[in-house]
Amino acid sequence: MVDISSDFVGIKSPNPFWLASAPPTDKEYNVVRAFRAGWGGVVWKTLGEDPPIVNVNGPRYGALHGADRRLLGFNNVELITDRPLDVNLREIKQVKRDWPDRAVVVSLMVPCEEAAWQKILARVEETGADGIELNFGCPHGMSERGMGSAVGQVPEYVEMVARWCKQNTRMPVLVKLTPNITDVRHPARAAKAGGADGVSLINTINSIIGVNLDAMTPEPATDGRGTHGGYCGPAVRPIALNMVAEIARDPETQGLPISGIGGIETWRHGVEFMALGAGTVQVCTAAMAYGFRIVEDMVEGLKTWMTAKGYSRLDEVVGAAVPNVTDWQFLNLNYVVKARIDQDLCIKCGRCHIACEDTSHQAITATVNGERRYEVIDEECVGCNLCVSVCPVESCITLERMTEGVDPRTGQEIDPDYANWTTHPNNPNRAAAE
Amino acid sequence: MGEERKRPDIAAGRLSAEAYAANFADLHPPLNRHQALVEAERCYFCHDAPCMTACPTSIDIPMFIRQIASGNPDGSAATILKQNIMGGMCARVCPTETLCEEVCVRNTAEDLPVRIGLLQRYATDHLFAGGEQIFSRAEPSGRSVAVVGGGPAGLACAHALAVAGHAVTVFDSNPKLGGLNEYGIAAYKTIEGFAQREVDYILGVGGITVECGKELGLNISLAELRDGFDAVFLGLGMGGTNDLGIEGEELEGVHDAVDYIAELRQAEDLASLPVGRRVVVIGGGMTAIDIAVQSKRLGAEDVTIVYRRGQEAMKASRYEQEVAQTSGVKIKHWAAPLRVLGDCGAVAGIEFAYTESDDEGHLKPRGDRFALEADVVFKAIGQTFLPDCLNGSGAMPALEAGRIAVDESRRSSLPDVWAGGDCVVGGQDLTVAAVEDGKIAARAIDAYLRAKAVAA
Structure with missing residues (x-):
């Protein structure tokens, strides 16, 4: 029997799937529905100082659709909660009382003054919430006022506010990081230096989802004008995975608890974040697209997968892939693969051929003996994975390793030993042979 | 022209071996993994999904399809079988075009429903191929139930009762269990002995004793069963035509x-x-x-x-x-x-x-x-229900319109006798409806036995 209960910076939840601080966690009504559906925890939508901010009355969201109008990317210009602080605090207290086994973390954003933080921390503590998350990520609206990502982009501020919070509350402190930065390791290190118990990432990415070519306005527009919003959804997942991994493998932040966020739709995505070091994962867009019931697939899928793989607890999964994330310079240059096309699975669309022919290495035939047939020309194939990526049929094209003989492309004998760029003869800065 | 034919012209072996094989191959070949994933992606994961409402056993269709899409076919099968233990057979024989697929919102969008039946088959086939038993039995209750008739209603009831910890004995007049799944469904809908594989999976949970060759009114009687067991479920089907x-x-x-x-x-x-x-x-x-x-x-x-x-x-x-x-x-x-x-x-x-x-x-x-x-x-x-088998020395459940009268919980006029499937009033001649009857009756029988245990 697998145990998927989570203990993350001392915050316990029956499963690692939390709802991220966002519209779905703005009210007791929504949060209770989420808990009924099975979510392990929530990060309550960001509280600020009274008087509450206001939201636009025009559209807040915009979507990037894939085929069949599947939601791939999502963009928003909604700000932090627009409800009075008292109302939120009262509801948080009630929810935590009614759902003691679920994680209730409160997201916060107040101006960069210690007094402001002291004041709100005391009030949040009274609710019995399990922890706080500092919103240093929101990239629109609030950042113009010197909050959100404006703080997250300056590591010194991150450290300073994290320290204030640690000094002024007994609650665990998570710092939510913005991806709108050159190197996410710097704010993560700053959060750690400030004493934060963990980081959560990523917040949304600055974006314009599209342009209305009749009105000549960005989408979505309010009265003829639009602004950049925060981008999220499945499309941002690769960016988030990388940022999580960067923090997980950075010697300075190694072991710093991470709550992974960014485009998680299914159990598999959650596990991917966990494998790269996330102790819990947070979801927003998928819930907004499909409803809270998606957590059932996440919980059941995680259990089924762990059972099949022989894992019994989450800590065996968390970080399991981190040792295998490395720098380019350490990739094995003696590892040679060639594409292989399964002719039984091939539906003969020719996309592998044209991709390779036009844009890569001219390593896939279009015809063989006058018939439409796609075969890999080993003499040209560099094993780049482009054909695999564009093939509509999963597993039709695979990359197979050459373990012996001569690579027909280079004419060189396959070398079974590991060798990387740091010692490569073409590298002007190569390390001297020992 | 004018050639004199033998009258009547009835003969075996009219076709080649290949023709028989082709004619009795799977009517709807199963989806392969690629096809299943493409089809699963078409599901909108509707709220309060019409397909789920249309299913007599209320299978959580959007969820099982999402589980296929998320790469968890065995979890998907579990979602199906928890609502309908015969989800594998129903995937083959349900008239989905008048049930779940008829109401798929994709019909409104592009006149082409998600192929729910084939996806259900994909998931359940995946589980059965691995052979993993996803059900386990509760602690033994010390109570026993006789199930007469090993068709869809009887087996669904027997399985749910066994899971609940009761000791179940299934009596069937035929040499094999399965009822119409084994003896009635068209051959090309359930090839390669699927009916028996499903029976084996159902029995695999344990706690179910099978007695074949036992026919009610012939070598077993209702009165005996009521004496020997704490409750009785009748899934008799329709014996007459x-x-x-x-x-x-x-x-x-x-x-x-x-x-x-x-x-x-x-x-x-x-x-x-x-x-x-x-x-x-x-x-x-x-x-x-x-x-x-x-x-x-x-x-x-x-x-x-x-x-x-x-x-x-x-x-x-x-x-x-x-x-x-x-x-x-x-x-x-x-x-x-x-x-x-x-x-x-x-x-x-x-x-x-x-x-x-x-x-x-x-x-x-x-x-x-x-x-x-x-x-x-x-x-x-x-077909008609033949009530003669209920005659005997003891009391007989009340009939209505020639079939056994039952209440909402599928309880007959006798307090310890439930019934379901084609032998009850309102029986719909559908595997899936019979399974639902068995499921509902099992729930009621379990509650009855637990209340009895408390009272005792």
């Missing part, structure tokens, strides 16, 4: 369709089954379609279904009618049989009266007639 009630019905070559289908399902070698050259089927339901299509696929030259009302009144779904028609079966409407024509004691043909409907919808003869030549005539005009 309706007669045409016309002249010539006794002639050689006039058969009950259900008998022939049972024989076909149990045949080791399809080539050993005699089939007429010209076959006439009387009826308009699934049995009529099944016997007609199977006769055609066994090599009959001309197969005609004759139904007394119009196309829209046929109980067989439009889709099933099309299956028959594309198999080469001719369907004639608005004709009722008058008499079977004989030649030396065997069927030679059958005479019909054209019918029409009066203003109140009553059927009446139009006044003209026609005859069809036939070597074999199949009767497929409905």
